[in-house]
Amino acid sequence: MDSLSLLMQGFATALTWNNLIFCLIGVGVGMFIGVLPGLGPVAGTAILIPLTFGLEPTPAIIMLAGIFYAAMYGGTITSVLINTPGESASVITCIDGYQMARQGRAGAALGVAAIGSFIGGIVAILSLTFIGPTLARFAIKFGPPEFLSVMMFGLLLIVGLMGKSIVKGLIAVVLGLLLAMIGQDPGSGASRFIFGQIMLLDGIDFVVLAMGLFGVSEILLNAEKNMETETPPKVKGLIPPREEWAPAAKAIGRGTALGMLLGLIPGASASIASLLSYSFEKRVAKDPSRFGKGAIEGVAGPETANNAYAGAALIPLFTLGIPSSPTVAILLGAFTMHGLIPGPLLYERNPDFLWAVIASMFIGNVMLLIMNLPLANLWAKVARIPYKLLAPLILLICMLGVFSVNRSVWDVGLLVFFGIVGYFLKKLEIPAAALLLSFVLGNNIEFTMIQTLSLSASGLLYLFQRPISGVLMTLCILILALSIYSSIKKKRGQLADDAEV
Amino acid sequence: MVGKNMFRRTLLAFFIVTVAFSLAVPSMAFAQDYPRKPITAIVAFNPGGGTDVAARVILKFAEKYIGGQFVVENKPGAGGAVGFTAIAMAPKDGYTIGMINPPTVLLKPIQEGNLVKYSLSDFEPIANFVSDPGALVVPPDSPFKTMMDVVEAAKAKPNTIRMGYGGPGTSEALTLRNFENAFGIKVRKVPFEGTGPQLTALMGKNIDVMFTNASEIVSQYKAKTVRVIAVGAPKRIPMMPDVLTYKESGFDTIQLAMRGLAAPKGIDPKHLQILSDAMAKVFNDPDFQKRADELSLPLDYMGPAEYKKLLQELDAFYRAEYAKNPW
Amino acid sequence: MAKAEAWKPTLSPGFWGSLAVMGVGIVFFIYSLQFPYTSEIGPGPGFFPRWLSGFLIVLGVLYMSNSIRGKDKSEKLPSEKGLSSILFILGSMVGYVALIGFLGFITTSAAFLFLLLRKAYRWYVSLAISAIASLFLYALFALFLRVQLPMNGLGF
Structure with a gap:
């Protein structure tokens, strides 16, 4: 066990007072950034990089990595309490987390999220420690065709988010896909649907869309009822009732696997991981109608998945020097800024640094668990602040958070616009979550399809000529055939009873 | 909304707005010497990116030589076009400059002419820092x-x-x-x-x-x-000394992604001189060279005249290629 | 949309919703015609937009037929009172976006909070909350997180 002894040395370094303090600062700030709506790990890490200039590389990276994985913990809190996602990977947690909070089970929701996050995070770091290089070699086999088939699989899973009416569900999906087309198309270079607005060249930021559709629209809906939302009942304990343990544990297990897989895949993001996990949980649940009404799996799965994602996304960075997502790309920038070269050389040249950072992630996750469990009760009190005071503050913080992502007032305007859109979607019972998920997948599907077609002369058949994508596509076709079969048989009986999202 | 307090509220809101506006009048400071206040440097990309890091490092060193302060302001959007436009349209008082990234900065107006409203002639190049x-x-x-x-x-x-x-x-x-x-x-x-x-x-x-x-x-x-x-460099690069250039390989093309500093056109030539002198000194600073090496920055210093000439050549080249056939 | 609803109470919100969906579909469809449908390797930049927006129009028609046949039971649009408070919030947000570049973060945020809080508490309480919250957020974002917030001419 070579890794083990190296890891022990890493712990020796990471456990020095200096490094412990920076780890604590990192996870504290990260959690906080996660809590603030709009401000996610990408912006948070980028903003704080200049502050690490004066530090030694080890504490600097310990701190920045802490921000990255801790943001995933923090994002849950506002989703559950005020139905406003703290960061984009927690959008989906709003659906069942907020319902749980309204039933007075905010503590259980936050508790299970913290435990799931911890497990997901630790498993991912364990994999990084012991089988990192092997996993990375597997991960780079994932080319555009494989990514495309994963995305197609995801698109199929959205069916589970569609809500009562299949027409409205499809409207949401198609709207999401169309919104994703806005901006400069990386496949062709064409600027599509920008309506003469230079600010639309980059497309619509996911954060803006998510905050508008979920955060702002929620406040508009409540304003209509004259801000008189009932204060949620007092929080009752952190431990979910015994009968929820088994489903929550299973959801955590699946969330860990899914998050890990997506963390390894280049181009995926934490929000894709949590969105897919939610859809998947709803798909495999015995009684999908519980979803949207406070199903514990709807919190446990996605929250685990986004933390497992965060840990696993570091594997390609550490072992191959490949940034698999924008957030990791910023971490890569931080590495180079401190004169470190991520990739295989890191293991040879800077083992002290590398293992100290890995050890610090174990420590950071433990810190987060310790912080989160008792804090859950404290946080839950936020939900008991009078809504008339809370609502304007949420609006202001949403605007500020969205602004700080790109320093763009235009984005804040867009936030207002999507707040209005979200309001009408909720009124008309068009499922916003399905819109958001298809938005995330939209660009990737089109772009990876262009890439796949460019790679070979066999067109889309190429997908079936490669083992991984072949299996996934066959699975997609099977699922599609099965759902068509069962819907003909049951006349969409189950779908019709589907919960509203 | 309906109520007797309406008038009082409106009045109060009006009061707040008026006070704020009166405060917002820019402070007038006449520069005897330059710089007398911090110089804003616009970066057209997000913090933590390559251009941002290069700008922050270089400008930090430049503060010593210019005897003033630089404040980096990130204005990302539209693949840099938002920030480039902001530099081109900035006040010409010498207190707003910015990073330009050829060829991106040149390509944007050529390709997105109906959206991007600046052109190369709106810039006064100060120095090139990096040619990647x-x-x-x-x-x-x-x-x-x-x-x-x-x-x-x-x-x-x-x-x-x-x-x-x-x-x-x-x-x-x-x-x-x-x-x-x-x-x-x-x-x-x-x-x-x-x-x-x-x-x-x-x-x-x-x-x-x-x-x-x-x-x-x-x-x-x-x-x-x-x-x-x-x-794609004109000659072999120190970072990869054993690698042939495109030209040595038989493909006569130069492909460089550059990062440099420019001011809006119409800046006082004295200010331009002070800025470009400071940048030239930065590049002779051994501490800076060491730092750039750590960051893997492929340094390539060019003064204002040389940089301007190159940019014009590149611009003409891209316009000609684009006229032939967009790529 | 909401006004029209008041005039024609017989038509459900779903009807207007379906009209909006069709409208979006039509706008995107027409816009998408200017992008090439095919490319060297197959689908061009116009391929997906055209199919998707076309599909959206069809879905809009289906949605309309469902809502006319009374199958749609979605919520009614707001009453006049609800509407006015929504419009007030939206107006404040739009004003915030419009003014922040001139007045700077602190002033605009305080004004925004004050406007929205004004009927919740006595005006001086609201004013105090607005000022303290704005200053706190400024300290948090600008000083602690180093976000470059919009400033006014005086530097705040």
Whole structure:
């Protein structure tokens, strides 16, 4: 066990007072950034990089990595309490987390999220420690065709988010896909649907869309009822009732696997991981109608998945020097800024640094668990602040958070616009979550399809000529055939009873 | 909303707005000397990105020589066009300058002419800092050892070599087009967004060759997880001394991604002189050179006149190529 | 949309919703015609937009037929009172976006909070909350997180 002894040395370094303090600062700030709506790990890490200039590389990276994985913990809190996602990977947690909070089970929701996050995070770091290089070699086999088939699989899973009416569900999906087309198309270079607005060249930021559709629209809906939302009942304990343990544990297990897989895949993001996990949980649940009404799996799965994602996304960075997502790309920038070269050389040249950072992630996750469990009760009190005071503050913080992502007032305007859109979607019972998920997948599907077609002369058949994508596509076709079969048989009986999202 | 307090509220709101407006009048300071207040440097990309880091490091060193302060302001959006426009339209008092990234800064107005409202003539170049050459990269066990190996293979089997690049509309796309035309070959062009996914595809053998920039793969080059077979600089670069240039390989093209500093046109020539002198001194500072080396910044200093001339040449080149056929 | 609803109470919100969906579909469809449908390797930049927007129009028609046949039971649009408070919030947000570039973060945020809080508490309480919250957020974002917030001419 070579890794083990190296890891022990890493712990020796990471456990020095200096490094412990920076780890604590990192996870504290990260959690906080996660809590603030709009401000996610990408912006948070980028903003704080200049502050690490004066530090030694080890504490600097310990701190920045802490921000990255801790943001995933923090994002849950506002989703559950005020139905406003703290960061984009927690959008989906709003659906069942907020319902749980309204039933007075905010503590259980936050508790299970913290435990799931911890497990997901630790498993991912364990994999990084012991089988990192092997996993990375597997991960780079994932080319555009494989990514495309994963995305197609995801698109199929959205069916589970569609809500009562299949027409409205499809409207949401198609709207999401169309919104994703806005901006400069990386496949062709064409600027599509920008309506003469230079600010639309980059497309619509996911954060803006998510905050508008979920955060702002929620406040508009409540304003209509004259801000008189009932204060949620007092929080009752952190431990979910015994009968929820088994489903929550299973959801955590699946969330860990899914998050890990997506963390390894280049181009995926934490929000894709949590969105897919939610859809998947709803798909495999015995009684999908519980979803949207406070199903514990709807919190446990996605929250685990986004933390497992965060840990696993570091594997390609550490072992191959490949940034698999924008957030990791910023971490890569931080590495180079401190004169470190991520990739295989890191293991040879800077083992002290590398293992100290890995050890610090174990420590950071433990810190987060310790912080989160008792804090859950404290946080839950936020939900008991009078809504008339809370609502304007949420609006202001949403605007500020969205602004700080790109320093763009235009984005804040867009936030207002999507707040209005979200309001009408909720009124008309068009499922916003399905819109958001298809938005995330939209660009990737089109772009990876262009890439796949460019790679070979066999067109889309190429997908079936490669083992991984072949299996996934066959699975997609099977699922599609099965759902068509069962819907003909049951006349969409189950779908019709589907919960509203 | 309805109520007797309406009037009082309106009055109060009006009061707040008036006070705030009166406060907002810019403070008038006449510069005897320059600079007398912090100089804002606009970066058209997000904090933590390559341009931002380069700007912060260089301007930190420059503060010593200019006897003033620089404040970096990030204005990302539209692939840099938002920030570039902000520099071009900035007040000409010498207190707002910014980073420009040729060829992106040149390509935007050519390709998005109806959206992007600045042109090269709106800038007064101060200095170029960095020239990051394009690089032709293959996996370490690839049969391609030189650029000509790629060309020969493409000639033998047209339309089979899978080549990753930055996607249509980028300067890489133009280089790739000229590469095909120069040798009369055809390759499979696979677009990518960013070096990360491209590198993954290369190491996973999903593509055979890729065009990227040297500084983006320098760590993989050092770790020998990729092999660089040619770089797009005019002469060999210190970062990769054993790598041939495109020209040495038989492909007479220069491909550089540059980062430099510019002011809006119409800035006081004295201010321009002070700024460019300070930048020249930074580049002779051994501490700075050491720091740049740590950051893998491919330094390439150019003064105002030289930089301006190069930018005009490049602009003319891109406009001519675009008129021939957009890429 | 909401006004029209008041005039024609017989038509459900779903009807207007379906009209909006069709409208979006039509706008995107027409816009998408200017992008090439095919490219060297297959689908061009116009391929997906055209199919998707076309599909959206069809879905809009289906949605309309469902709502006319009374199958749609979605919520009614707001009453006049609800509407006015929504419009007030939206107006404040739009004003915030419009003014922040001139007045700077602190002033605009305080004004925004004050406007929205004004009927919740006595005006001086609201004013105090607004000022303290804005200053706190400024300290948090600008000083602690180093976000470059919009400033006014006096530097705040």
